[in-house]
Amino acid sequence: QITPLVEFTNIKCTSIDKKFDEFEYCRLKSVNRSYKYMSLKVNLYKVPITKVKVNFALLKRYSGYKPFLYNITVDACKVLKHPKSNPIFGFFHGLFKMHSNMNHTCPFDHDVVVDKLPTSHINQQMTIVLSFPHGDYLFHSDWFANGVHQATVDFFFNLS
Numbered sequence: 001q002i003t004p005l006v007e008f009t010n011i012k013c014t015s016i017d018k019k020f021d022e023f024e025y026c027r028l029k030s031v032n033r034s035y036k037y038m039s040l041k042v043n044l045y046k047v048p049i050t051k052v053k054v055n056f057a058l059l060k061r062y063s064g065y066k067p068f069l070y071n072i073t074v075d076a077c078k079v080l081k082h083p084k085s086n087p088i089f090g091f092f093h094g095l096f097k098m099h100s101n102m103n104h105t106c107p108f109d110h111d112v113v114v115d116k117l118p119t120s121h122i123n124q125q126m127t128i129v130l131s132f133p134h135g136d137y138l139f140h141s142d143w144f145a146n147g148v149h150q151a152t153v154d155f156f157f158n159l160s
Contacts, residue, residue: 006123008036009136010156020046020150024111037116042151048107052076053144056092061136068137077106092139095125122157134159 013026026040054076060068074089083090097103099117101110139155 005160006119007158007160008038008119008122008156009158010154011038011040012152012154013040013042014152014154015042016149016151020044020145020148023151026153035118035120037118038155039113039115039117040153041111041113043111044108046145048109049145050077050107051146052106052108053147054089055140055142055144056089057140059138059140061138065138080105091125095122095139132159 008028011026011028013023015022021042021044024041024043028036028038030036052075053073055071055073057071058068059065070088070092072086072088074086079086079089080093083093096114096117098121100112100114102108102112102114136158137156139157141153141155142149143151143153
């Protein structure tokens with residue numbers, strides 16, 4: 001049996017209001033042929049943040065990126081407090097929560113970091129936990145604080 005493999009291809013982080021937040025770094029790093037990871041850090045300038053909404057969308061490339069399976073918006077404060085209330089958000093949050101300091105409910109009074117999220121972890125989630133078909137994917141997320149769009153993170157990967 002051939003096991004699918006996830007490969008990170010690109011990441012783009014955009015701060016909408018640089019007075020509110022700014023990405024210190026947003027990068028993919030290839031240490032060697034088998035160890036690749038993603039890291040990002042967003043500096044928050046207006047803390048504490050007590051109301052957070054997140055829109056997650058999974059898109060697959062056909063002729064351009066098209067919606068694929070999921071496009072949800074959640075109140076992150078509520079769902080982090082009651083994780084079982086939204087299993088789809090739980091799956092997406094599970095992709096990075098072990099490598100992030102975004103693992104508690106509101107308020108957020110510190111910078112947000114995702115540190116060295118390896119391809120191996122995403123590979124397990126995307127091929128063993130849920131089986132996705134081969135192809136190029138975009139994990140798109142829009143982040144809202146106090147009802148205002150503050151940041152966008154686009155994470156591109158290939159499943160072969």
